[in-house]
Amino acid sequence: MKQDQTQIRLSKLLKRLKTEIILLDGGMGTLIQAEHLSEADYRGDIFTNWTQPLKGNHDLLNMTRPDVIKGIHVEYLEAGADIIETNTFNSTSISQSDYGTEAHVRDLNYHGAQIAQPFT
Helix, strand or coil, rough: CCCHHHHHHHHHHHHHCCCCCCCCCCCCCHHHCCCCCHHHHHCCCCCCCCCCCCCHHHHHHHHHCHHHHHHHHHHHHHHCCCCCCCCCCCCCCHHHHCCHCCCCCCCCHHHHHHHHHHHH
8 A cells, every 4th residue: 555655656746747846845954053952952851861962963853853843844845845855864873973872863764754744
């Protein structure tokens, strides 16, 4: 069933691409920085006792401030984006190792997809 849904969506996208320009969203980081979030925003309730600074690890916001990420998706759609990307650019073990959060990569990707899914 899921495969059928994917094929239907892909077919619709390819049909649209033949007749119109499709707009992607823009950079998440730029709009996240405009929110002027604090260290506490990045920590949320999940990482309150984390020993390393987490501010700047935008992908953590998928778990700690999903409202911010969802709001950015809405902004892009209201601005005319046809396609939004998940907030998971740095949700890899290599990127997360800078913060010692590489064990949370699966959760970051999962939550990033969950936030974007209602817009599909």
